[in-house]
Amino acid sequence: MSTDTNELSVHASGVEITGLRKSYGSNEVLKGIDLNVAPGEVVCLIGPSGSGKSTLLRCVNLLEQPNGGTIMVGGFNVTDPDVNLDKMRQQVGMVFQQFNLFPHLTVLENCTISPIKVLKRKKAEAQKVALRNLERVGLGDFGDRYPDQLSGGQQQRVAIARALSMEPTLMLFDEPTSALDPETVGEVLSIMKNLAQAGMTMLVVTHEMAFAKEVADRVFFMDGGVVVEEGKAVDVIGNPQQPRTQDFLRRVLDPTHVDI
């Protein structure tokens, strides 16, 4: 981890998901998922719409309550009913498709509110950390703006800086570029690539196959609530073995086919 280009020092933790099940009513969305992410590893989740990628990600920080299986994050057993939820979430940064910045707070306040209120950091110290993270995402001069004064790409970069300001040991990304204009997708992906190189553990749901192939250590292909294929990124995307994976990739990579 070089500190000259990446000021971030990452203390990364791993994720161990075993037999994860989740149902909405009678609709079983996750049918026993096993997935490990080693500390500092980048894993991308791909798969068709409705296959349960978001649900899986949201189970990891308990935005959704699993119905079965276990999830370990760092030292935390997330699925233990007695787990200190807020303590666990402080370690897990999440970036949403729709950014979800706090519109009534400035960019800087977005990044300092939780460190101050939750981690009980001093304001000056929280601002220092937040500014460093905003500089990291190329928005050091934007602290006084409000979110609606930024482009989509800039908002998503703030969202990443906000998550980093809690100094997480694991980052979850749920289709972070799907709501962006095509010309701003690159700026967000390059920040994520930076973060990966700095040693952050990352679990990323994405439809950006080029990114997955280049940045991810491993790729999981999900369909219908199960992991259909998993392996090294180059193998799963470059040379898929399962017919369902082949079919999915053909549709995603076919430029004449519109797929979201």
Add this chain to the structure above:
Amino acid sequence: MAMTTRQRARMSKTIQIAIFIIAIIALVLAVDWNKAIYAFFSFDKLGPMFPGMILVGLKNTIFYTIISFAFGLILGLLLALMKMASFAPYRWFATAFIEFFRGIPAILVLLAFGFGLPQAFGTQWPQPVNVMCALGLVSAAYIAETLRAGLQAVPKGQTEAARSLGMPAWRAMVTIVIPQAFKIVLPPMTNEIILLTKDTSLAFILGASMAQYEMTKFGRDGISQIDAGITPLVVAGLFYLVITIPLSLVARKFESRAAKTKR
């Protein structure tokens, strides 16, 4: 006699103006203006109403409004949270409360506190407490619905983002959701305070000591004690506007500031 739409529109406008002018002329001719002016505008005779109207009446109207609103706001917030709770009995209770107090006239609730309590429990509360409880209960029912709508208008992603930053549920509510809901509920809340201000006029039916009079009571006493038609009521009305119009203006200012920083 085919007319174009344009001609027909102009014709109908002319007719409306004509009717309006005729009505005004009829009014001017039919009304006995000396009597009317005496009844409504005998301001010169109102000396005895002052300074009590302001020092006691205006003060009490504002005081009753503030305590009723404070009570209604706290209770209303509680009811709004109950109505959104996952525990069903909370929701049932809140719904029943809201439907009941929204559905009956405020004056009945006021009478229940003023005359029902002493009969049922042998206790007599001071006038301000009766007013605060009665109007507070009624306004809580309206405020609860307004707050619930406002809180639910804040996108779910805001709570999720706050929770995933490690905020406990109450902290996400206080720091992220309520400030955004506040901007949404400001206009309906202003309405609520204005309605409440006017509802404090119902206090007069409970009777009260002189020090507890609010503006309508002063107006009514003025009619019977001063030979000035209903001018005392006109003055009371004007003083209500002295409260409500600045309220509207302040709210509008807040709103435009909120609009500037958007959402």
